[in-house]
Amino acid sequence: MTDDPFTLFDTWFAEAKASEPNDPNAMALATADGQGHPSVRMVLLKGHGPDGFVFYTNRDGRKAGDLAANPNAALLFHWKSLRRQVRIEGPVSLATEAQSDAYYASRGRDSQLGAWASEQSRPLDARETFERRVDEMKARFEGQDIPRPPFWGGYVVAPKQIEFWQDRAHRLHERRLFVREDGGWTEGLLYP
Structure with missing residues (x-):
């Protein structure tokens, strides 16, 4: 047992890396736009620590628009x-x-090209259009490093609360809730 949610997360994440067959760093990201309309999608955790949980995306896409209008997420x-x-x-x-x-800079070259070629969340008339855009980016950056697009970057979710849920027999699950208060963490249990 620990009273530090980041230590507990590190332990659980390490166990997930050892046991999950695909993408143990996959996480659902829920946002809401300025009118409160929700949206959820899967993204990949690319860093975490006491400052928060980090993911990267196109900053012109829908999730970025939601976060600009309502900078809170789950x-x-x-x-x-x-x-x-x-x-x-x-x-x-x-x-x-x-x-x-x-x-x-750590991403594969094809992923870097895809970031330049994609108008994320915008309508696409045909897959061939996107593939042509990728080919255009390959030609544009041939023989050189590919710089980060100005419209692409990271986001950090700074947790105000973290809940750890563990399945138990007969739906008698265990739920531990950590809440950030005055720079520290308080911990309590929740009914399943």
Whole structure:
């Protein structure tokens, strides 16, 4: 047992990396636009620590628009092989330019090209249009490093609360809730 939710998350995440067959870093990201209309999609966790949970995306897409209008989000990790989930809620801010540059540089070349070619969340008339745009980016950046697009970068969800859910027999699940208060964390249990 620990009273630090980040230590507990690290332990559970390491166990998920060892047991989940695909993408243990996959998390559902829930946002809401300025009118409160919700949207949820899967993204990949690319960093985490006491400052928050980091993911990267096109900053012109729908999720970025939602976050610009309402800079709060919820995350959900579901590790079926472990029968566990972690829920996180909190405000969202932009990752630093240095963080975004460093992560972008670590991506594969095809992923970098895709970031330039995609008008994320916008209507697409045909798959061939996107493939042609990827080919155009290949030609544009042939023989050189591909810089991070100015419209692409990271976001950090700074948790105000983190809930750890563990499956138990007969639906008598265990739920531990950590809430950030005055710079520290309080912990309590929730009924299943």
